[in-house]
Amino acid sequence: MGLDVARFGALGPLEVSAADGTPVFIGQRKRRRLLSLLLLHAGSWVGTEQIGVALWEDDPPRSALGNIKTYVSELRHALPSPPPTASTSAGHDPPTAAHRPGRIASRDGEYAIRLAPGELDVDLFDAGARAGDDALAEGDPARAVRLLEQALKLWRGRPYDDLPADLAVAETARLEELRWNAWENLADARLRLGQHGLVLPALRALTIEHPTRERLWGQLLVALDQDGRRAEALRAYQAVYRTLTERLGIEPGEDLRALHQRILRGTGGPAATELSGPRPAHADARPAHAGPPPARRHRRGSPR
Structure with missing residues (x-):
């Protein structure tokens, strides 16, 4: 700005x-x-x-x-x-x-x-997340990391925290999903740079807190495989398989199954980061840290 x-x-x-x-x-x-x-x-x-x-x-x-x-x-x-x-x-x-x-x-x-361009942090976040998404798609993970971290640092708590929650529920839900997408793109970018150690602890916690988000599980499998912990990656796949079949009555999606097969064959490697599935498109609307989205939101203060 x-x-x-x-x-x-x-x-x-x-x-x-x-x-x-x-x-x-x-x-x-x-x-x-x-x-x-x-x-x-x-x-x-x-x-x-x-x-x-x-x-x-x-x-x-x-x-x-x-x-x-x-x-x-x-x-x-x-x-x-x-x-x-x-x-x-x-x-x-x-x-x-x-x-x-x-x-x-x-x-x-x-x-x-009356607002000028760049005055509202919601718009800055949306623009930064879009730019990071584009950088990742263009094969520039280092630039994607810079852009996505800058965008995620704008978050300080629940969007429009001073309003009654029911008045901003739709926009809050939209922004939360965009924030998830931005953080998952950031994890992808770091994995493509071989920086699995920077995202592995958060991925472990988030797959426990949000056990049905397959993209997180795919990133966890890639991070473990990059870290030379193939057996743990395979156990993680069994964990998500049980979770999805027992809770939702469905099997993991095609991308996660394909990643599992690559790790089984010992061919996961850096290319496995491409198997986290297509990145969700940004919503066609406007959308203090770069850490992952929290499991629970407090009314005030840091998202952590």
């Missing part, structure tokens, strides 16, 4: 900083919720009825509309001014009188936030 734009952090508790990196304090829970809601729907107008549900759930006060206007006014004063490149991207960017438009645009009964 360039130095001429602010930063809005939604991959965890809400964070805002000015272009020079100075933190911008957004106090009071309802102001934080309102800003988080506008960020969740960046690129769209958000109606006052939807805002009321986010702020008061099923019990808005009679003064709800006036309160919303007050919160918007307070946010406009607190937030960094938008750069000239900022836009609502919501079909209409109403001007204000005689000066640069404020950070939050408004029209009859609706509000939208």
